[in-house]
Amino acid sequence: MRLRLPFMRSIPTAWLQPLTIVGLTLAGVWLVLAVLAPWVAPYDPLAQDAPLYLPPSAAHPFGTDDIGRDVLSRVIWGARVSIPLAFLLVSLAFLIGGTLGALAAYLGGWVDELVMRAADLVFAIPTILLAMAVVAALGPGLVHAVMAVIVVSWPGHARVVRSLVRTTMQSDYVAVARLLGASAVRALIVDVLPNVAGPVIVLAALDLGTAILLLSGLSFLGLGAKPPAAEWGSMVSTGAQHFESWWIGVFPGLAIVSVVLAFNFLGDSLRDIFDPQSVTERARGA
Amino acid sequence: MKPLLEVSDLRVDIGGVNIVDGMSFELQAGQVFGLAGESGSGKTMTALSLLGLLPGGARTSGRAMLDGVDLLTLDASAMRKVRGRKVAMVFQDPTSTLHPMLSIEHQLTEHLRYHLGMARGDARRRAVDLLTQVRIPNPDAALRGYPHQFSGGMRQRIQIAMALACEPRLLIADEPTTALDVTVQAGILRLLDRLRRETGLAVMLITHDLGVMSAVADRVTVMYAGRIVEEGPTADVLRRARHPYTRGLLDSLPHPDAGDVPLVPISGTPPSPAERPSGCAFHPRCRYALDRCRAEVPPLIALAPQRAMACPVDPLVPVLVA
Amino acid sequence: MLRTAPSGISISQPSARTNRLIRAIVRARTRHPLLFFIGRRLVALVLLGVGVTAIAFVLTHLVPGDPAEANLGQRAGSDPVAVQIFRERYGLDKPLPQQYVIYLGKLVQGDMGESEQSRRPVRADLAEYIPATAELALTSIVLSGVLGVGLGVLAALQQNKLTDQVLRVVSLGGMSMPSFWLALVSLYVFFYQLSWVPGSGRLDPVVSRPPAVTGMFTIDALLSGRIDTLANALQHLILPACVLAAFNMGLFTRFTRSAVLEVLGNDYVRTARAKGLPEHAVILGHVLRAASPPVVTVIGLAFGNVMTGTVLVENIFSWPGIGQYSFRSATTLDLPAIVGVMLFVALVYILANMVVDVLYGVIDPRVRLT
Numbered sequence: 001m002r003l004r005l006p007f008m009r010s011i012p013t014a015w016l017q018p019l020t021i022v023g024l025t026l027a028g029v030w031l032v033l034a035v036l037a038p039w040v041a042p043y044d045p046l047a048q049d050a051p052l053y054l055p056p057s058a059a060h061p062f063g064t065d066d067i068g069r070d071v072l073s074r075v076i077w078g079a080r081v082s083i084p085l086a087f088l089l090v091s092l093a094f095l096i097g098g099t100l101g102a103l104a105a106y107l108g109g110w111v112d113e114l115v116m117r118a119a120d121l122v123f124a125i126p127t128i129l130l131a132m133a134v135v136a137a138l139g140p141g142l143v144h145a146v147m148a149v150i151v152v153s154w155p156g157h158a159r160v161v162r163s164l165v166r167t168t169m170q171s172d173y174v175a176v177a178r179l180l181g182a183s184a185v186r187a188l189i190v191d192v193l194p195n196v197a198g199p200v201i202v203l204a205a206l207d208l209g210t211a212i213l214l215l216s217g218l219s220f221l222g223l224g225a226k227p228p229a230a231e232w233g234s235m236v237s238t239g240a241q242h243f244e245s246w247w248i249g250v251f252p253g254l255a256i257v258s259v260v261l262a263f264n265f266l267g268d269s270l271r272d273i274f275d276p277q278s279v280t281e282r283a284r285g286a
Numbered sequence: 287m288k289p290l291l292e293v294s295d296l297r298v299d300i301g302g303v304n305i306v307d308g309m310s311f312e313l314q315a316g317q318v319f320g321l322a323g324e325s326g327s328g329k330t331m332t333a334l335s336l337l338g339l340l341p342g343g344a345r346t347s348g349r350a351m352l353d354g355v356d357l358l359t360l361d362a363s364a365m366r367k368v369r370g371r372k373v374a375m376v377f378q379d380p381t382s383t384l385h386p387m388l389s390i391e392h393q394l395t396e397h398l399r400y401h402l403g404m405a406r407g408d409a410r411r412r413a414v415d416l417l418t419q420v421r422i423p424n425p426d427a428a429l430r431g432y433p434h435q436f437s438g439g440m441r442q443r444i445q446i447a448m449a450l451a452c453e454p455r456l457l458i459a460d461e462p463t464t465a466l467d468v469t470v471q472a473g474i475l476r477l478l479d480r481l482r483r484e485t486g487l488a489v490m491l492i493t494h495d496l497g498v499m500s501a502v503a504d505r506v507t508v509m510y511a512g513r514i515v516e517e518g519p520t521a522d523v524l525r526r527a528r529h530p531y532t533r534g535l536l537d538s539l540p541h542p543d544a545g546d547v548p549l550v551p552i553s554g555t556p557p558s559p560a561e562r563p564s565g566c567a568f569h570p571r572c573r574y575a576l577d578r579c580r581a582e583v584p585p586l587i588a589l590a591p592q593r594a595m596a597c598p599v600d601p602l603v604p605v606l607v608a
Numbered sequence: 609m610l611r612t613a614p615s616g617i618s619i620s621q622p623s624a625r626t627n628r629l630i631r632a633i634v635r636a637r638t639r640h641p642l643l644f645f646i647g648r649r650l651v652a653l654v655l656l657g658v659g660v661t662a663i664a665f666v667l668t669h670l671v672p673g674d675p676a677e678a679n680l681g682q683r684a685g686s687d688p689v690a691v692q693i694f695r696e697r698y699g700l701d702k703p704l705p706q707q708y709v710i711y712l713g714k715l716v717q718g719d720m721g722e723s724e725q726s727r728r729p730v731r732a733d734l735a736e737y738i739p740a741t742a743e744l745a746l747t748s749i750v751l752s753g754v755l756g757v758g759l760g761v762l763a764a765l766q767q768n769k770l771t772d773q774v775l776r777v778v779s780l781g782g783m784s785m786p787s788f789w790l791a792l793v794s795l796y797v798f799f800y801q802l803s804w805v806p807g808s809g810r811l812d813p814v815v816s817r818p819p820a821v822t823g824m825f826t827i828d829a830l831l832s833g834r835i836d837t838l839a840n841a842l843q844h845l846i847l848p849a850c851v852l853a854a855f856n857m858g859l860f861t862r863f864t865r866s867a868v869l870e871v872l873g874n875d876y877v878r879t880a881r882a883k884g885l886p887e888h889a890v891i892l893g894h895v896l897r898a899a900s901p902p903v904v905t906v907i908g909l910a911f912g913n914v915m916t917g918t919v920l921v922e923n924i925f926s927w928p929g930i931g932q933y934s935f936r937s938a939t940t941l942d943l944p945a946i947v948g949v950m951l952f953v954a955l956v957y958i959l960a961n962m963v964v965d966v967l968y969g970v971i972d973p974r975v976r977l978t
Contacts, residue, residue, distance in 0.1 A: 019776070121659045124954045126915040132938035133946060213786050217920055220788045221935065236789050240924065246796050253789030260784040268780060268862075337882060369884035377882075382875040387897050387972050396893070397883040432973040448883070 023265030030259050034079035041073035045230045053245045063247035065238060071247060074230040075255050081231045083259065085146055086211040090204050093150050093211075097157030098200065104158065105165035115162070119155035127152045127214060135223040142215075142231070145224040149214050153207060160203050198273075205267030209260035216256050232256050290315045290455055290488050291336075296348035296358075298331050300341065303560045305331045307512040308348070313456065316482055318489045320503030320520060322496060324556050328512040329492045333458045337373055338365040352456070370397045374449035378461035380441035384433040384448075390417075391429035394448050401452045416447040420477060439470035446477065450487075457481075458490045463498055475502045496535060500524050505592070508532050511557055511567035514586060518593035529595040530572045566597070574599045656958060660950045661712065723945040725936060730948035733933060738952065739823025740810060741922070741929030745914045747849040752856035753907055759857075760864025760903075761896065767869060775861060782858030787917045791851045791924040798847060805847045808926035815840045848925045852917045856910045863906045867899040874898065900971050908964035915953055 033040060043050070047069060054064040062071035104115035122130065134148035135141075216233030218224040220240075225231035232252040239249015289312040298306035306328040313319045323329045334340050336350055336357050350357040352372065360368065377383045385393060394416060395409035404412065410429070417425035420443040433441055442462060449457055459478065463471035479502050482489050491503055499506050500520060507517040508531065516529040527533045534552035554571040557563060563570050569579040578598065586596045723730050756779075763775040799807045806812060810825055818828035818837050826845060829838035871877065872895060880894045918931030930949060937945035969976040 018773070117659075121656065121663065123912070124656055124957045125660065125663075125950055126912055126919075126953055128916040128919050129934055129938070129950065129953065132919070132935065136938045136941055209784060213784075216786055217788060220786075220920065221923070223939070233786075233788075236786070236792065240788075240792055243792075243796065243800065249789070249792050250796075253786060253793070256786050256789065257781075257784050260786075261781060264780045264784050268776070339878060339882060366884045366886060369882055371884055375882045377875060377879065379875065383879045385876040385880070385894055385898065386974060388894070389973075396889070397885055400885060400889070434974050445879075448879075 019265045020269040023262045023269065026258055026262035027266060030079050030083060030262065033076050034083050037076050037080050041070075041076040043070040043073040045069060045074040045077040046228055053242070055245070056247055062251045063245070065235075065248045066242050066245070071235075071251055074235060075232070075251055077230040078232045078235065078252060078255060079259070081142070081225065081229065082212050082215060082256070085142065085215060086208050089146050089149055089153070089211045089215070090207045093153035093207065094157045094200065094204055096150065097154030098161040100154070101158035101161030102165050105162040105169065112162075115158060119158055122152060122155045128217060131214060131218055132221070132223060135218060140223050140226065142219075142225045142229075145215055145218045148218070149211055152214070153211065156207070157200070157203060160199060164199060199271075202267055202271045205263055205270055209263040209267070212256060212260050212263075287314060289313055290352065292349075292351045293332075293336075294349045294351075296332065296335065296346065296350060298328070298335050298340065298344060298346050300331075300344045300559075304562070305512055305559050306335070309509075309512075309514060311507055311514070311517070313488050313490060315455065315488050316486045317505065318478070318482060318491055318503045320499045320506040321490060321492045321509060322494065322499055322506055323509035324494050326511075326556050326558060327509040328559070329509050330460055332509075333375065333460055333490065333492055336458070337369055337375060338362075339369075339375075367401070370449075370454070371401045371452045372454055373456045373458065374452070374454040375458040375460065376442075376445050376449050376462050379465045380438060380445050381433070381465075383445060384441055386433055388432075389429065390431050390433070390444060394429070394444075394451055397448075398451045412451065413447075416451055417444070419450070419481070420444070420447045421473075422447070437470075438466050439473060442466060442470075442474055443477065446474075446481075450481070453485075454487070456488045456490065458492070460492045461494070462491070464493065464495065471498070472501075478502060496524060496539065508535075511562050512559065513567065513583070514594075514596065515568065516595040517586075518589075518595075522593060528589065529597045530574055530599065531568050532595075534571075652958065656954050657951055658712070660954050661947050662708070663950075723937070723948075724942045725940055725945060730944045733945065734930075734948055734952060735823075737928060737930045737933045740927060741918055741931060743824040743826060743845065744848055744852060744918065744922075744927060744929060745911070747845060748852035748914060748917075749856065749907070749910060751849060752853035752860055752910070755853075756857045756860025757864045757903060760861040761868055761891070763861060763865040764868035764872065765891070772865075775865075779858035779861035782854045783862075785854060786920075787851060787855065788920040788924060790854055791848070791921050794847055794851055795924065806844055810844050810927060811837070811840055812844075848921050848927055852914060852921050855917065856913055859910065859913070860903070860906060864899070864903050867902045868895060871895050871898045897971065901968055904964055904967050904971070908960045911956060911960045915956070 048067050050060060050064045050068045050070055052064060052066060052068050054060055056063045060070050060072065062075060065071055065074070100115050104112040130152050131145070131148035134151055135144050138144040138147065215224060216231070216236070219231050219233030220237045222234070222237065225234050227234060232255050235252035236249045236256075239246070239252070242248055291313040293312070294310050296306055296309040297304065309328075309332055311319070321329045321332065331340065331344075335344075335346050338357070338360065340346070346358050348358060352368075355368075357365075357368065357373075391410060391413055394413040395404075395406075398404050398409045398412060399406070413429055414425045417428055422428050422440060422443055428436075428444075433444070436444065442465075446457075446459075446462075457478075462478070463474050466474065475498065478489055478491070481487050491499070493499060503520045505518065506520045506523045508515050508523065508529065510531050516523055516527065516532045523532065524536065527536055531552070534550070537550040538552060540549060552571055557567060557570075563580075565581050566572070566575075566579040566584050569575040572579065574597075576598070584596045584598050586594045587598075588594045722728060723733050726733055759775055759779070763772045763779075766772045795807060798804045811817065815837055818825060818832050818834050821828050821831055825841040826838060829835070829841055876898070877890065877894055880890045885893075915930075918927075918929060919935055920931070921927070922929045922931035923935065930952070933945065934949040936942070937949060
């Protein structure tokens with residue numbers, strides 16, 4: 001099964017199959033869990049009627065936490081928080097960053113300078129620092145955490161889109177299209193966008209994982225989701241405070257790992273299909 | 287005189303597809319042996335098989351005797367001692383075949399020191415000699431330079447100097463002038479010619495350009511789809527070509543004496559190795575094709591000592607263009 | 609002096625003096641490319657610093673959070689007199705632009721103000737916490753660099769075989785694990801269950817700090833010959849450094865792999881083999897050399913990742929470094945401290961970039977000589 005679109009290189013199927021399948025399966029499982037949580041989770045995530053600090057058992061496969069809630073149910077419900085937020089986050093970051101990047105590349109001049117300097121500024125500050133500052137300024141809470149992560153993520157998308165648009169604009173076939181009379185806008189949509197789509201999809205898939213890590217990190221620090229919400233990062237934080245009851249923190253963390261891993265597998269396989277050069281370009285800030 | 291290199295029945299298969307089908311030829315020291323053919327004819331693979339540089343998954347059979355040793359049966363470490371030392375190779379594009387980040391001195395001397403154990407100073411002096419031999423001006427300064435600072439023609443000369451560093455017996459040159467300007471080409475060819483006359487070096491010159499062949503090769507072997515179709519002294523092959531493919535190649539070249547006679551291209555395209563036609567590989571494009579040409583592979587017929595071609599059609603069919 | 613171009617637009621001709629000036633600058637630039645390069649970088653640093661301070665300023669003043677109340681706590685914070693005193697002390701009652709200018713002025717003199725939290729000059733705070741983080745960060749970068757690059761080369765040479773597939777999963781795994789979770793798990797296993805390493809801090813309480821030279825306990829202990837202090841410091845250092853290194857190790861493996869694969873397909877590798885060079889010389893001398901520019905770039909970027917990671921890791925390991933400091937400052941809106949940290953980080957970023965650029969020039973002569 002090999003699709004042939006202009007921006008693809010064919011890859012040896014041996015490399016593609018196992019990892020994509022695993023990634024798709026994992027992601028699929030989590031999506032299903034997130035959607036069906038109310039029916040799949042054995043207990044109410046907020047119910048505190050179980051005995052405290054129960055280790056994993058048949059009744060509570062992931063044990064119970066410090067105030068008697070079933071960890072498994074909370075982990076499943078946690079998917080409803082992290083996954084949709086991650087998608088929302090990456091979409092917004094891409095919309096904002098991608099538009100800015102495309103504009104910067106297309107219009108050039110001071111627009112380009114402005115966007116790139118702003119991106120540089122954000123890059124110079126470590127993500128979590130900036131996110132922390134934004135959240136601290138706006139007040140803790142998941143919404144603010146999401147906004148913080150968007151602020152931190154848009155430059156990555158902007159840079160990639162900008163360099164892709166620039167390369168495509170300089171390429172011969174766009175020049176030919178213009179010569180043949182296509183308007184600038186038409187050339188942009190028909191010729192530039194399909195080339196931009198590939199690496200952007202790869203970046204988006206990988207960014208999903210980064211977004212989840214950052215969101216849960218902020219929640220772990222107490223800057224994101226507020227208790228008693230079932231969010232994986234804050235659950236790990238609770239687990240850190242009750243070290244001996246290792247199940248409280250380990251299972252939510254495993255959930256994070258598996259979701260991020262799934263997205264990373266997917267993104268990596270996708271990158272094999274689309275041009276892997278985009279990574280090097282992005283790193284050098286082309 | 288005993289030949290320097292004797293290749294018998296060389297076959298190369300890559301991924302189950304036959305690329306080279308039973309090549310046999312001989313090279314003498316001090317001779318320029320031309321291997322002519324279009325892309326896909328297997329000429330580069332023939333050369334790479336002699337040096338063990340075929341891609342992974344390639345299988346070879348046959349024999350290639352150099353100084354009493356069969357090159358095709360050598361293990362990796364024995365092969366490494368042959369490469370650069372007894373047999374050296376120069377490739378087509380001098381821009382990509384020189385390492386962009388290593389100095390000229392480094393690239394000229396590293397295998398000198400590895401093969402011959404030379405000390406740094408001696409190696410450097412030898413490098414200067416080599417650059418002088420290939421007529422690079424200002425060799426001392428050139429050694430400190432990097433490939434991107436030189437023109438295409440100079441880079442090719444540097445590549446040749448690099449190949450000659452350990453005084454190999456045989457130099458394989460794969461399309462050495464194709465990537466260069468016509469004016470620069472002549473210089474490189476003159477250089478190769480001078481080297482073999484001065485040092486007794488044997489040169490295997492691989493190219494699709496018959497003009498280059500006629501300028502410098504002593505013998506020409508024409509390949510088509512992995513097989514030899516014609517061979518002999520250059521002048522004879524190029525002026526009195528017998529095989530329909532060779533004649534087709536020559537007919538399609540512009541000739542100053544041809545007057546208004548139109549160019550006659552060979553119809554069709556050369557087959558890819560996976561789609562080689564049955565029998566004589568050229569038969570779909572050949573105007574003289576007979577039934578038996580489809581049925582069986584024509585053997586190489588000797589027309590004279592050192593002169594052969596592989597076509598059953600009456601060899602006395604008159605040549606169309608002189 | 610105005611000249612009119614054929615299209616009717618007037619162009620002003622630069623004066624002769626400006627021309628001379630421009631020519632002089634161009635001459636100086638061609639003669640001393642390295643100086644100009646560093647000079648440009650310094651200018652960028654200053655601009656970046658100004659930008660950073662502006663951002664921090666805007667953030668902390670934009671919003672509902674009141675630094676006075678946040679710092680004074682509930683009781684004092686509801687006392688208007690205490691709040692007023694606090695405000696006057698830290699100049700919070702002056703108009704914003706004025707506060708900013710005052711701050712910038714002090715900054716130029718090296719005064720980053722006092723931290724509202726610790727009541728100390730921010731400079732002193734930074735001097736105390738930076739070496740701890742530096743020790744951690746450098747160790748983790750060395751670990752992840754050596755391992756990551758080595759494994760990446762291995763993966764490239766074994767392309768598509770089992771080793772490669774396994775390494776792919778491992779490296780992606782390293783990049784998928786939240787550092788705070790990995791820290792907790794590893795602490796649980798290696799400290800709580802196995803007792804192989806201590807649980808927190810940089811040294812056991814009974815061990816005294818070595819005489820301060822760099823502030824990094826391991827180096828200082830080595831320099832003063834205190835081997836058991838060195839051993840103790842290393843014991844404390846090893847686990848957080850490994851946890852911090854996990855993400856970057858995965859990243860470097862991926863990057864090195866693709867860089868090496870890119871290079872392996874190039875003609876000059878074939879030439880090196882055709883010269884009869886032994887395989888290790890081909891890989892090390894030719895392939896790695898050509899593959900290093902993107903790898904160096906990524907290692908430079910990794911510093912940013914490490915700074916991010918320290919906030920979480922230092923938190924869990926009770927490592928008294930910049931990570932913890934920045935967390936405290938951010939959550940209490942301690943403006944001088946926040947800006948101090950951001951400036952420090954921006955400095956590291958610029959320096960890392962500069963080192964990368966210089967290394968590029970060393971590795972690739974085409975960059976150096978054009």
